[in-house]
Amino acid sequence: MPYEFEEILETIKMTEIEHFDIRTVTLGISLRDCVDRNIEITKQKIYDKILKYGKNHVKYAKEVEDQYGLSIANKRIAVTPISIPFDHFKRDDFVEIAKTLDKAAEEIGIDFIAGFSALVQKGFTNGERELIESIPYALSQTKRVCSSVNVASTKAGINMDAINLMAEAIKKTAELTKDQNSIGCAKLVVYCNVPEDNPFVAGAFHGISEPEVVLNVGISGPGVVLDAIKSAGKTDLQSLAEVIKRTVFKITRAGELVGRKVAEKHGVPFGIVDISLAPTPAEGDSIADILIAMGVEDVGAPGTTAALAMLNDSVKKAGLMASSSVGGMSGAFIPVSEDQGMIRAVQKGHLTIEKLEAMTAVCSVGLDMIAVPGDTPTSTIAGIIADECAIGMINNKTTAVRIIPAYGKKVGDTVDYGGLLGLAPIMKVSNLSCENFVGRGGRVPAPTGSLTN
Amino acid sequence: MRISEEEIRKLTLEAMSELGERATPELVKKVVEKSVAKIGSAPGKIQSDTFDSGRIILTAFGLDHAGIIAKITQAIADAECDIRDMSQKILDVFFTLIMIIDISNSPKDLKEIQTDMNKIAEEMNIKVFMQHEDLFRFMHRI
Numbered sequence: 001m002p003y004e005f006e007e008i009l010e011t012i013k014m015t016e017i018e019h020f021d022i023r024t025v026t027l028g029i030s031l032r033d034c035v036d037r038n039i040e041i042t043k044q045k046i047y048d049k050i051l052k053y054g055k056n057h058v059k060y061a062k063e064v065e066d067q068y069g070l071s072i073a074n075k076r077i078a079v080t081p082i083s084i085p086f087d088h089f090k091r092d093d094f095v096e097i098a099k100t101l102d103k104a105a106e107e108i109g110i111d112f113i114a115g116f117s118a119l120v121q122k123g124f125t126n127g128e129r130e131l132i133e134s135i136p137y138a139l140s141q142t143k144r145v146c147s148s149v150n151v152a153s154t155k156a157g158i159n160m161d162a163i164n165l166m167a168e169a170i171k172k173t174a175e176l177t178k179d180q181n182s183i184g185c186a187k188l189v190v191y192c193n194v195p196e197d198n199p200f201v202a203g204a205f206h207g208i209s210e211p212e213v214v215l216n217v218g219i220s221g222p223g224v225v226l227d228a229i230k231s232a233g234k235t236d237l238q239s240l241a242e243v244i245k246r247t248v249f250k251i252t253r254a255g256e257l258v259g260r261k262v263a264e265k266h267g268v269p270f271g272i273v274d275i276s277l278a279p280t281p282a283e284g285d286s287i288a289d290i291l292i293a294m295g296v297e298d299v300g301a302p303g304t305t306a307a308l309a310m311l312n313d314s315v316k317k318a319g320l321m322a323s324s325s326v327g328g329m330s331g332a333f334i335p336v337s338e339d340q341g342m343i344r345a346v347q348k349g350h351l352t353i354e355k356l357e358a359m360t361a362v363c364s365v366g367l368d369m370i371a372v373p374g375d376t377p378t379s380t381i382a383g384i385i386a387d388e389c390a391i392g393m394i395n396n397k398t399t400a401v402r403i404i405p406a407y408g409k410k411v412g413d414t415v416d417y418g419g420l421l422g423l424a425p426i427m428k429v430s431n432l433s434c435e436n437f438v439g440r441g442g443r444v445p446a447p448t449g450s451l452t453n
Numbered sequence: 454m455r456i457s458e459e460e461i462r463k464l465t466l467e468a469m470s471e472l473g474e475r476a477t478p479e480l481v482k483k484v485v486e487k488s489v490a491k492i493g494s495a496p497g498k499i500q501s502d503t504f505d506s507g508r509i510i511l512t513a514f515g516l517d518h519a520g521i522i523a524k525i526t527q528a529i530a531d532a533e534c535d536i537r538d539m540s541q542k543i544l545d546v547f548f549t550l551i552m553i554i555d556i557s558n559s560p561k562d563l564k565e566i567q568t569d570m571n572k573i574a575e576e577m578n579i580k581v582f583m584q585h586e587d588l589f590r591f592m593h594r595i
Contacts, residue, residue: 002459002538002553003510003589003593004593005540005542005551007589007592007593008510008512008551008589009512011584011588011589011592011593012512012582012584015582015584016582066563066564066567067563067585068584068585068587068588069567069582069583069584069585069588070584070588250592250593251592253591253592254588254591254592256591257587257588257591
C-alpha cells in the first residue's frame with residue numbers, strides 16, 4: 001500500500017472529526033475595465049463582468065468538495081478596490097455600485113462580496129473621499145457587500161485624517177444598522193499594510209497588481225492544530241513548534257490542492273494560499289483553545305502573547321515549506337466574536353482590549369470583531385485604530401481593526417449575529433480621551449524602517 | 454517525476470527475467486538504476502502538481518460482523534471500479550478496512566459511488582469514507 005495506515009487515518013480524522021475545512025475560495029475579479037461616464041452603464045458593466053467570471057464559482061467549488069471529500073466553507077468574490085476605477089463618481093453613485101455588487105453576489109449565490117475599498121494611506125483623491133463617505137449608506141443598504149480601507153503603511157506612514165473619517169464612518173454605520181445590532185460594522189475593516197491578495201472577507205479585495213481574474217484560497221483548521229497539540233502531551237516548546245508545523249504543513253498542502261483544482265475548473269490562474277488559522281464559532285474550532293492547550297490558563301493570562309507569537313510563527317514556517325504560493329495574511333486570526341474561547345475569556349473578564357492589542361503585535365491581523373459600547377466617542381475609536389496602525393507600521397506587518405460600537409449597548413451586553421460572525425460581548429474601553437491627539441489630523445510620518453532602498 | 458516503490462519493484466522483476474541466468478545482484482541494480490534515471494528524465498512525462506490519479510481511498514470502520522467486505526466489494530464491482538490495493542485489520546471487535554480503488558473506468562462518478570457506499574454504511578452500521586487519492590498524496594508526500 002503506498003500510504004501508511006496511520007497516514008490515512010490521520011487524514012480521515014482531520015476532515016471528519018477535527019473540522020478541517022477549506023475556509024474560503026475567493027475569486028478575484030478586476031473591474032478596471034468597467035468604467036463609464038454614465039453610472040447606469042457602469043453598473044451594468046460591473047454586473048456583467050462579475051457574472052461572467054463568477055457564475056459557476058459555487059458550482060465548481062462544490063464539485064471539488066465532492067471530489068476530495070473536503071468541505072469548502074465559503075465561496076466568495078473580491079473585486080478591484082471600487083474607488084480606483086470609479087474615482088469620478090459621487091457618494092450616491094458609490095452606494096448604487098454597492099447595490100450592484102450586492103445584486104451580483106445574490107445572483108451567484110454567495111454570502112459576501114468584498115472590495116468596496118480604498119487605499120488612502122498617503123492621501124485622498126476626491127473619489128476616495130466620496131467612497132469613504134458612502135460606506136455607511138452602502139453597508140446599511142446592502143447585505144453582502146464588505147468594505148475595507150487602508151489608512152496606513154510602513155512606506156507612507158499613518159493618515160490620521162483618514163482614520164478620523166473612518167472612525168466617523170464606523171459610528172455612522174453602527175447607527176444606520178442599529179436594528180440589526182450594528183451589523184454593518186462587521187463588514188468594515190480598517191487596515192495598515194493591507195495585503196492585496198487576501199482571500200478572507202471582509203478585508204479582501206482584488207489588488208491593483210493582480211491579474212484580470214485569479215483564485216485565492218484561505219485555509220482554516222484550528223481544530224486540527226488543537227488536537228495535535230493535545231496529543232503531543234507535555235513536550236518542550238521546540239517539540240511543540242514541530243508538532244504545529246507538521247500539522248499546518250499538511251493542511252496547507254490540502255488547501256493548495258483544492259485551490260488549484262477550483263482554479264483549474266474556472267480556467268483562471270491560481271493565486272495564493274493564505275495559511276491562516278481562522279476560527280469559527282463552532283466548538284473546538286478556536287484559537288483560544290489552542291493557546292490554552294499550549295499551557296496558559298485562559299486567553300489573557302501572562303504568556304498569552306508569547307504563545308500566540310510561537311503559534312503564528314510556526315504556522316508561517318510550515319506554510320512556506322508546504323506551498324510556493326503563500327500570501328495574504330498567513331498566520332493566526334484572533335477575532336473575538338467568531339471564537340468560542342475568546343468570547344468566554346472576555347465574558348469572564350480575562351481578556352481586555354489592551355491585552356488583545358498586545359496580541360495583535362505578534363499575530364496576523366488585529367483587533368477583529370470587537371464590540372464596544374455604542375457611546376464610545378469617535379475620537380476614541382480613531383485612537384484605537386491609530387494604535388493598531390502604529391503596531392503595523394513599525395513592525396512592517398498587516399494590522400486591521402474591525403470594531404463594532406454597538407448602538408445603544410453597554411458593557412455587559414452581548415450582540416448576537418449568528419452564523420460565522422458569532423456572538424460579541426461588549427468590551428470595556430478606556431475612558432481616557434485622545435481627542436487632542438487624533439484631532440490634530442495630518443499624517444504620522446513614515447518610520448525609518450520605510451527607508452529600505 | 455516520482456517513481457513509486459511498486460514501479461521500481463516491477464522494473465527489478467523485468468530486469469531479472471530479461472537477464473535470465475546472467476542476473477547478478479550488481480547487474481540487476483545497474484540496469485534498474487539506468488531505467489529509473491531514464492524514466493525520471495523522460496520528456497513530456499512531467500505531470501502537473503494536481504495530476505488526477507483517478508484513484509480514491511476508501512476507509513471503512515465499525516463493529517465487526519459477517520459480510521462487510523462482501524457488500525463493499527460487490528458495490529465496487531457493480532460500479533466497474535478496480536481494487537488496486539486493500540488492507541484490513543480487526544482490532545478487538547473493531548473492523549477497519551482501507552482500499553485503494555481506481556474509478557477512472559467507472560461509468561459512475563465519485564459522488565454516485567459515495568451514495569452507494571452510504572447506503573451500505575447505513576445497512577451494515579459502519580462508517581465508510583471515500584476521498585480522492587490526490588488529497589493523501591498532497592498531504593503526506595512531498
